[in-house]
Amino acid sequence: xxxxxxxxxxxxxxxxxxxxxxxxxxxxxxxxxxxxxxxxxxxxxxxxxxxxxxxxxxxxxxxxxxxxxxxxxxxxxxxxxxxxxxxxxxxxxxxxxxxxxxxxxxxxxxxxxxxxxxxxxxxxxxxxxxxxxxxxxxxxxxxxxxxxxxxxxxxxxxxxxxxxxxxxxxxxxxxxxxxxxxxxxxxxxxxxxxxxxxxxxxxxxxxxxxxxxxxxxxxxxxxxxxxxxxxxxxxxxxxxxxxxxxxxxxxxxxxxxxxxxxxxxxxxxxxxxxxxxxxxxxxxxxxxxxxxxxxxxxxxxxxxxxxxxxxxxxxxxxxxxxxxxxxxxxxxxxxxxxxxxxxxxxxxxxxxxxxxxxxxxxxxxxxxxxxxxxxxxxxxxxxxxxxxxxxxxxxxxxxxxxxxxxxxxxxxxxxxxxxxxxxxxxxxxxxxxxxx
Amino acid sequence: xxxxxxxxxxxxxxxxxxxxxxxxxxxxxxxxxxxxxxxxxxxxxxxxxxxxxxxxxxxxxxxxxxxxxxxxxxxxxxxxx
Numbered sequence: 001x002x003x004x005x006x007x008x009x010x011x012x013x014x015x016x017x018x019x020x021x022x023x024x025x026x027x028x029x030x031x032x033x034x035x036x037x038x039x040x041x042x043x044x045x046x047x048x049x050x051x052x053x054x055x056x057x058x059x060x061x062x063x064x065x066x067x068x069x070x071x072x073x074x075x076x077x078x079x080x081x082x083x084x085x086x087x088x089x090x091x092x093x094x095x096x097x098x099x100x101x102x103x104x105x106x107x108x109x110x111x112x113x114x115x116x117x118x119x120x121x122x123x124x125x126x127x128x129x130x131x132x133x134x135x136x137x138x139x140x141x142x143x144x145x146x147x148x149x150x151x152x153x154x155x156x157x158x159x160x161x162x163x164x165x166x167x168x169x170x171x172x173x174x175x176x177x178x179x180x181x182x183x184x185x186x187x188x189x190x191x192x193x194x195x196x197x198x199x200x201x202x203x204x205x206x207x208x209x210x211x212x213x214x215x216x217x218x219x220x221x222x223x224x225x226x227x228x229x230x231x232x233x234x235x236x237x238x239x240x241x242x243x244x245x246x247x248x249x250x251x252x253x254x255x256x257x258x259x260x261x262x263x264x265x266x267x268x269x270x271x272x273x274x275x276x277x278x279x280x281x282x283x284x285x286x287x288x289x290x291x292x293x294x295x296x297x298x299x300x301x302x303x304x305x306x307x308x309x310x311x312x313x314x315x316x317x318x319x320x321x322x323x324x325x326x327x328x329x330x331x332x333x334x335x336x337x338x339x340x341x342x343x344x345x346x347x348x349x350x351x352x353x354x355x356x357x358x359x360x361x362x363x364x365x366x367x368x369x370x371x372x373x374x375x376x377x378x379x380x381x382x383x384x385x386x387x388x389x390x391x392x393x394x395x396x397x398x399x400x401x402x403x404x405x406x407x408x409x410x411x412x413x414x415x416x417x418x419x420x421x422x423x424x425x426x427x428x429x430x431x432x433x434x435x436x
Numbered sequence: 437x438x439x440x441x442x443x444x445x446x447x448x449x450x451x452x453x454x455x456x457x458x459x460x461x462x463x464x465x466x467x468x469x470x471x472x473x474x475x476x477x478x479x480x481x482x483x484x485x486x487x488x489x490x491x492x493x494x495x496x497x498x499x500x501x502x503x504x505x506x507x508x509x510x511x512x513x514x515x516x517x
C-alpha cells in the first residue's frame with residue numbers, strides 16, 4: 001500500500017535551513033532525501049512560483065541544492081515518526097491517503113515556524129489574515145491592487161509585508177507595531193552592524209513611505225458583515241477606527257514543534273534544544289533554523305549548514321561556521337527582546353470572542369485554572385483540524401498553558417493511510433489510533 | 437501570462453498558471469471558503485497550510501486546503517462545507 005524509501009540522512013523541510021543542511025550533507029557524499037509539503041523548494045520565506053521570482057540568495061542556494069545530489073520529495077507531509085527518527089511516514093499531497101514510508105540513519109528537522117495569532121473581537125471575519133499570510137498570498141498569485149489594507153501585530157515582518165502589499169498596488173492605510181517605539185528604535189539601531197539588513201530596512205521604508213508606520217499601537221477589534229470592513233486600533237488610551245478591505249495581523253513567529261515533540265526531543269523555553277552540532281537530545285535527530293530560535297534566513301542557513309555537515313561526519317568543517325552562528329544568535333536574542341508582546345494583548349478577547357476557530361470555542365468556556373489537556377477535553381479547544389496549531393500558541397500566551405503531548409497523525413489524514421510503522425512505546429498502531 | 441480555468445461552485449474562474457486555489461478564489465472575490473461549526477463564514481487566515489480555515493472540496497474530495505493546492509485546468513471547487 002505504502003511506497004518506501006531509504007536514505008542515510010532525511011531532512012524534513014526545504015526552507016533555507018533544510019536546503020542548506022541537505023546541500024552540505026549531499027556535497028559531503030551522503031545519500032540525502034528531503035521532504036517538503038510544498039510543490040517547490042524554498043519554504044515560506046523563499047516561496048516562489050517561477051524560479052525567476054525567487055530572491056537571489058534563494059536562487060543561488062536552490063541551484064546548489066539541485067546540483068548536490070540530494071533528492072527532494074515534493075508535496076510530502078510527515079504524519080508519523082518512530083524509532084528515534086529512523087522511521088517516518090509521509091502523506092503525499094497529490095493523492096490524499098497515499099503514503100510513503102521512509103527509513104534513515106539520521107534525521108534533520110527543519111520544519112520552520114508559523115505565525116502567532118492572538119484572538120480579538122472580529123479576528124475570525126473573512127479577510128482578516130496573517131502578516132506572513134499576506135506575503136504568502138502574494139507569492140501564490142493574489143492581487144491586492146486597489147485594496148485598502150491595514151497591517152498590524154508585531155515583528156520585523158510587518159515592514160516587508162507592507163512593502164510587498166504596496167508594491168502590489170494595495171493602499172496600505174496603516175502599519176501598527178505593538179512594541180513601543182523605543183524598543184523598535186533600539187532594534188533598528190542594532191542593525192547598523194548587519195549591513196544587509198539595514199539596506200533591506202531602508203528599501204522597505206522607501207517603498208511605502210506614504211503609509212503610516214506607528215509603534216505602540218495594536219488592533220483592539222475588527223468589524224464587518226460578511227468580511228472585515230474596519231479595524232479599531234488603540235495605544236491603550238485612545239481608539240482610532242481605520243476602514244479596510246483586508247486586515248493583516250500577526251504577532252511574530254512560533255516554531256513548528258510537533259515533529260520534534262513527537263520524537264521526544266527536549267524543548268527549552270519554547271524551542272528545540274540543540275548542541276553545537278545542532279544535535280537534539282535524541283542523538284539520531286538534529287534540528288536547524290527557526291525550530292531552535294526565531295532568527296531569520298541567515299541564521300537558518302548557517303544552522304542548516306552545521307547540521308548537514310555534522311550529520312555527514314564533517315564536524316570539523318562545521319566548526320568553522322560556529323562564530324557566524326554565534327553572531328546571528330545575538331540578532332535572534334535582540335529580536336525576541338525588542339518585539340516582546342505587551343500585557344494588554346491578553347485582554348483583547350471578550351467572553352464571546354472565539355479562541356479556537358476550528359471548534360468555535362469562545363473565551364468564556366475556558367477556565368484559566370485548567371491545563372491545556374483539560375481545555376481540550378472539556379471545551380474541545382484545539383481538537384479541530386488544525387489540532388491546536390493556531391489556538392495553542394494563543395492559549396499559551398493568554399493562560400500560560402503549555403502545549404499538550406503530540407500524537408500521531410500529525411495532521412488530519414484519511415483512514416486509508418493508517419497502519420503505521422511501529423511506535424516506540426510498544427503500543428500497536430491501531431491501539432494508538434483508537435486511543436485518540 | 438498563461439491562465440487555467442477552474443470552477444468555483446460552478447462559476448468559471450481564470451487563474452494564472454501556478455496560482456494556488458486560494459489565490460484564484462481570492463482574486464475572483466470569494467470571501468466565504470467554508471462555514472464554521474456555528475455557521476460563520478471563514479476564509480484563509482495563515483495561507484501556509486496550518487490553520488485549515490480555507491478548506492474546500494476539490495474534485496469531490498472534502499477538506500482540501502485551498503492554499504496548498506495548485507489550480508489545474510477544469511478543477512471543480514465547492515465552498516461552504
